[in-house]
Amino acid sequence: MAPRKKRKSAPPVIGVDRIGDLPDHMLHHVLSFLPAQAAVRTCMLARRWRHLWKSTTGLRIVGLNDPRYCVEVQQLRKFVDHLLILRERTDLETVEIKFSQFSEADMPYLNLWIRYAVMSKVRALTVHLDGEFILFLDPLVSQHLRTLDLEGVALEKSVLDFASCPALEDLKMGRCVINAGRISSRSLKHLIIFGCRSKLDRRIHVSIPGLVSLKLTNFAGKTPFLENMPLLERARVYLSNNSNEDCLNYYTRDLCADNDNACAICLANNDASGDCVLLGGISSARHLVLLSESAKATFTRDLKHCPTFTKLKTLLLNEYWCDAPDVDPLACILKNSPVLEKLTLQLFSWGPHHKVEMKGTYSPVEGTTAISKHLNIVEVKCNVVDERVVEVLKFLCAFNIRFSFE
Known part of the structure; x- marks a missing residue:
């Protein structure tokens, strides 16, 4: 019997730093996802990492989301000041500044950090705070900024005039106090305003002719006046109980059907720019979601001068549009939507899951042009x-729309 051959022992496992083998520009990108404090600490990993943090493509100055870095502005002042001095003068792709707690004494520091971001040609700037921090960039000037995301910020006067930001395409404002009489931009394509409020006694004018998508929800104060947006593709508008424009006749069931009986809220425009506050500006949209609490006067007033929605393909409405004698608001908007293909009514149910869903089919009656002959999908969810x-189903059946339950 031949002697057994000795098995060769496996070579010792040597740790391989695969991340460290990446080229510098990729490591700069990876480090940009870390809070600034953690990014700087990577200088302790190895000789090669010693200065990588100085040239990251992103900067995250944060005091929330991650409990390990839940700190206040005051605790980071010296750190951030030294960081900005020691950083290489490279351009920044993204900057995030997020804090849940700050004081009035912190405001100069926050504004300084924002100015540093703008001077570093930042393309995407996020400022999320919990309070009414006043943004003092007056006005904001940047040839490179493409995305601006603001939350918990007080916006004053010409800060929202973006004439000096020709590359800006995306603007998001959440829970902000808007004390500017106008939001204007020639380049903006996407606008989101949610949970914001205005202390002004007049309407904020939104002048963004190149806008493609709009989301305006839960605005407190006078509803903003939307100027014409001819390139608009889709819009979602929700008038909540935060609005102070309740019809004074609503609860007596006198729904301001004509100007002789209309209440002061429904009659007043206070914009001096046209009859419609919202519907005129979004009348070019292809896809619309229009939601309102029951007593709101804005849509009711707009429907007195209802524009024609010449491009509208899909429309989602809630019970507000049906809760009136003869379902007048719904009838009005259907009459003025000549190419509508899909109508969804979400009645007394916010979803996303509804206990009852009905699908309807429309058969145009010869000689009848009351609603779009292109309408092929009608959904009722409740x-x-x-x-x-x-009552709503009866109204729709009068137009030869037949339903089946699912």
Whole structure:
């Protein structure tokens, strides 16, 4: 029997630094996702990492989201000041400044850090705070800024005039106090305003002719006046209880059907620029979601001068549009939507899951042009088919729309 051959022992495992083998520009990008404090600490990993943090493509100055870095502005002042001095003078792709707590004494530092970001040609700037921090960039000037995301910020006067930001395409404002009489931009394509409020006694004018998408929800104060947006593709507008424009006649069921009986809220425009506050500006959209609490006067007033939605393909409405004698608001908007293809009614149910969903089919009647002959999908979603829903179904059936339950 031949002697067994000795098995060769496996070579010792040697640790391989695969991340460290990446080229510098990729490591700069990776480090940009870390909070600034953590990015700087990587200088301790190895000789090669000693200065990488100085040239990251992103800068995150944060005091929330991650409990390991839950600190206040005051605790980071010296650190950030030294960081900005020691950084290489490279351009920044992204800058995030997020804090849940700050004081009035912190405001100069926050504004200084924002100015540093703008001077570093930042392309995407995010400022999320919990309070009414006043942004003092007056006005904002940047040839490179493409995305601006603001939350918990007080915006004054010409800060929202973006004439000096020709590359800006995306603007998001959440829970902000807007004390500017105008939001204007020639380059902006996407605008989101949610949970914001205005202390002004007049409407904020939104002048963005190149806008492609709009989301305006839960605005407190006078509803903003939307100027014409001919390139608009889709819009979502929700008038919540935060609005101070309740119809004074609503609860007496006198719904301001004509100007002789209309209340002061429904009659007043206070914009001196046209009859419609919202509908005129978004009348070129292809896809619309229009939601409102029951007593709001803005849409009611707009419907008195309802524009024609010449491009509208899909429309989602809630019960506000059906809760009136003869379902007048719904009838009006259908009459003025000549190419509508899909109508969705979400009645007394916010979803996303509805207990009852009905699909309808429309068969145009010869000689009848009351609604779009292109309408091929009608959906009604609710939690229960009560008397209010039945009235809406009867109204739709009058236009030869037949339903089936799912």
